[in-house]
Amino acid sequence: MRQFIVLGHDAPATAEFPLDDLSGAGRLDILCRCVGAAVFLSHGIREHVRMHLVVSDEYTIRFDSDTLRRLYPDERTIAARIRDALDQRADAIGHLPAEVSPGMELYRLGFEATLDDVASDGPVVQLHAEGTPLPAVSPPSDPIFVLSDHTDFTDREAELLAEHAEQRLRVGPETLHADQTITVAHNWLDTAGYTEY
Amino acid sequence: MRQFIVLGHDAPATAEFPLDDLSGAGRLDILCRCVGAAVFLSHGIREHVRMHLVVSDEYTIRFDSDTLRRLYPDERTIAARIRDALDQRADAIGHLPAEVSPGMELYRLGFEATLDDVASDGPVVQLHAEGTPLPAVSPPSDPIFVLSDHTDFTDREAELLAEHAEQRLRVGPETLHADQTITVAHNWLDTAGYTEY
Numbered sequence: 280m281r282q283f284i285v286l287g288h289d290a291p292a293t294a295e296f297p298l299d300d301l302s303g304a305g306r307l308d309i310l311c312r313c314v315g316a317a318v319f320l321s322h323g324i325r326e327h328v329r330m331h332l333v334v335s336d337e338y339t340i341r342f343d344s345d346t347l348r349r350l351y352p353d354e355r356t357i358a359a360r361i362r363d364a365l366d367q368r369a370d371a372i373g374h375l376p377a378e379v380s381p382g383m384e385l386y387r388l389g390f391e392a393t394l395d396d397v398a399s400d401g402p403v404v405q406l407h408a409e410g411t412p413l414p415a416v417s418p419p420s421d422p423i424f425v426l427s428d429h430t431d432f433t434d435r436e437a438e439l440l441a442e443h444a445e446q447r448l449r450v451g452p453e454t455l456h457a458d459q460t461i462t463v464a465h466n467w468l469d470t471a472g473y474t475e476y
Numbered sequence: 477m478r479q480f481i482v483l484g485h486d487a488p489a490t491a492e493f494p495l496d497d498l499s500g501a502g503r504l505d506i507l508c509r510c511v512g513a514a515v516f517l518s519h520g521i522r523e524h525v526r527m528h529l530v531v532s533d534e535y536t537i538r539f540d541s542d543t544l545r546r547l548y549p550d551e552r553t554i555a556a557r558i559r560d561a562l563d564q565r566a567d568a569i570g571h572l573p574a575e576v577s578p579g580m581e582l583y584r585l586g587f588e589a590t591l592d593d594v595a596s597d598g599p600v601v602q603l604h605a606e607g608t609p610l611p612a613v614s615p616p617s618d619p620i621f622v623l624s625d626h627t628d629f630t631d632r633e634a635e636l637l638a639e640h641a642e643q644r645l646r647v648g649p650e651t652l653h654a655d656q657t658i659t660v661a662h663n664w665l666d667t668a669g670y671t672e673y
Contacts (some may be wrong), residue, residue, distance in 0.1 A: 297498075301603035303552055312509070321626065321651045352653065353498055353505035354551045412673030424598045429518065449673055451666045455659075457550065462652075464658045469648045473670050476609030476646055 281468060282397055282423040284460055285313045286390060290432050292335040294366040294372045301358050306429045307333075311357040312458035313426070316465070318344045320354045325465075331397065332361070336369070336389040340379075342365045346380030391439055397423055402445040406460050410447035413463075418472045419446070424464055426457045478665060479594055479620040480658060482510045483587055485627050489532040490668040491563040498555050502532075503626045508554040509655035513662070515541045516549045529558070533586040536567070537561045538577075541587075543578030588636055595622055599642040603657050607639070607644035610660075615669045616643070621661055623654045658663065 289305030296304035301311065307426075310332055317330040328344040340351070341437040342465055350360055362413060364385040369376035369436060376384035388396070394403070401421030432440065486502030493501035500507065507529055514527040525541040526673075530538040531575070536557060547557055561582040565572035573581035585593070591600070598618030622637060629637065667673055 281661055282530055284645075299552065302548060312512075316656065319653065320508075321653045322655075323651075325650075332536070351499060355496065356499070412667075414670050414673075451663050453522075453662075453666050454520075455663075456516065456518045459518075459659045459663075461512065462656045465650075465664045466648050466652075466656075466663075468661045469650050470609075472609050474612075 280327045280421050281316045281382075281465070282329045282331065282400065283313070284333060284390070284393060284397070284422075284423065284425045285310060285457060286333050286425075286427045286436065287335065288428055288433070290332075290334045290428070292337045292365065292416055293360045293368075296362065298358055298362070299357050299451040300352055305356075307358055307361070309352055309428050309447070309457055311354040311361070312456070313353075315352045316341055316458040316461040318347060318350070320344055329346050329397075331393050333390045333393055334361075334365070337387070338365065338368060339386045339388045339393045341376070341384045341386065343382045345382070349380055350382070355437065358459055366396055388417060390436060391419070394439060394443055397442050401461075403440070403443045404465065405440045405444040405447045406450060407447050408449055413448055413450055413467050414473060416446060416448065418468050422468070424461070428457055477524045477526060477597065478662070479526045479528065479597065479665075480591060481530060481587070481594070481620065481622045482507060482533065482654060483530050483624045483629070483633065485625055485630075487529075487531045487560065487625075489534045491559045491630050492580065493554055493559065493666060495549070495559070495591070496553050498551055499612070501555075504555055505551055506556070506625050506654055508540070509546050509552050509653070510658055511539055511547075512549045512551075513559050513655040513658040515539055515544060515547070515649065526594075528590050530587045530590055531558075531562070534584070535562065535565060536583045536585045536587075536590045538581045539604070540579045540581075542579070546577055585657075587594040591640055593637060600640045602637045602644045603647060603661065604644050605646055605651055607646040610645055610647055610664050611670060613645065615665050619665070621658070623657055625654055632637070637641040641649075
C-alpha cells in the first residue's frame with residue numbers, strides 16, 4: 280500500500296465553491312491534480328493507493344484506489360466529487376466518516392489526527408526540497424508520503440513531521456508542484472528505485 | 477531547449493467546445509495537463525521549454541516557456557487559451573502562425589510538418605512502452621520528446637517516428653498518462669539521469 284497525505288491549507292471546508300474557478304478556491308486545482316496523480320494510470324486506476332486530502336486542517340477526504348468508482352482524471356470531475364464529500368460533512372463525527380461514494384470517505388479530522396491514524400501503517404516520508412535524493416535510499420515498503428500544496432508546511436506541521444517522519448526525501452533540484460512530486464515518487468517506487476523497467 | 481510534441485488525436489479543431497466538459501472534448505483535459513506538466517514548476521515557469529500541441533493533425537499550438545504570459549496551471553485556464561488560439565485559426569497560413577498571445581502561436585500544420593520543422597533542433601525521442609529504460613542511456617541535449625494522448629500512435633505516425641526518432645525510451649513498467657510521462661522525463665533531465673539532486 281502506498282499512501283499520500285496532501286495538505287490543502289486554503290482549500291474550502293464547505294461545498295460552496297464554484298467549479299469554474301478551482302484556482303480561486305484555495306488552489307483546489309492543484310489538489311485535484313494530486314488526487315489524479317496518486318490514483319490514475321493511463322486507462323486505469325492504480326492498486327493499493329490511499330490518498331488523504333486534508334482540507335483546511337478540519338476535514339480529511341480519503342480516496343481508496345481499490346474501491347474507487349465514478350472518479351475520472353479531469354480536475355473538474357475530481358473537484359465535483361470533493362464538493363459532494365464536503366456537502367456531507369454533517370455526517371462525519373470523529374473517526375466515523377461520511378460515506379461519500381465507493382472509495383471516498385470524509386472524516387472530520389485534521390492533519391495531526393490523520394497522521395496519527397495512518398502512521399502505524401508504514402514509514403512516514405516527508406517530501407521536501409532539503410531532503411536526501413531519492414536514489415540515495417532504497418524505496419520503502421508501504422510508504423506514507425506527506426506533501427504540502429502551493430504553500431509550505433506550517434511550523435506546527437513541520438513539528439509533527441519531525442516527530443513522525445522516518446525519512447525526508449527530495450525528488451530533484453527543481454521545486455515541483457505537489458502533483459508532479461507524487462508522479463515522480465510513484466515512478467521511483469514503480470521502478471524499484473530506477474532499477475526495474 | 478527541451479521540446480515536447482503531443483498528439484491530440486481527437487482534440488477539437490475549432491473553438492466550439494465547452495470549458496465545462498474538457499474530457500468530452502477529445503480528452504482535452506489530458507492535453508491541458510500536458511501543457512502544464514511541460515512548462516510549469518511550483519511558483520514559476522520552466523526555462524527553455526517548447527511544447528507543440530498537435531490538434532487533430534491539422535493545427536499545432538506552440539507554447540514557448542521563455543515568453544509565455546497569462547497562462548496558469550489549471551486545466552480550465554489552459555483550455556480557454558487553447559480555445560483562443562483555435563479561434564484565430566483563419567490567421568494561420570502555412571508556416572506563418574497566428575499570434576495568440578505572448579508565448580503562444582497557432583500554426584496550420586499537422587504532425588508531419590511540425591516534426592519536420594523541429595527535427596533539426598535536436599534528437600527526436602519517442603516515449604514508448606517498449607523503449608529502452610531511461611537510466612540505460614545518457615540524457616541527450618536539446619531533446620524533442622514525442623508523445624501521444626490517450627490513444628496510441630497511428631500507423632502513419634509510427635512510420636514518421638521510425639524515420640526520425642533517434643531513441644525510443646520507456647519511463648517505467650506502468651503505462652502513465654502523457655502528462656505524467658512528461659513530468660518523469662523532465663525529472664530525468666533535471667537530475668542529469670538521476671545523478672544530480
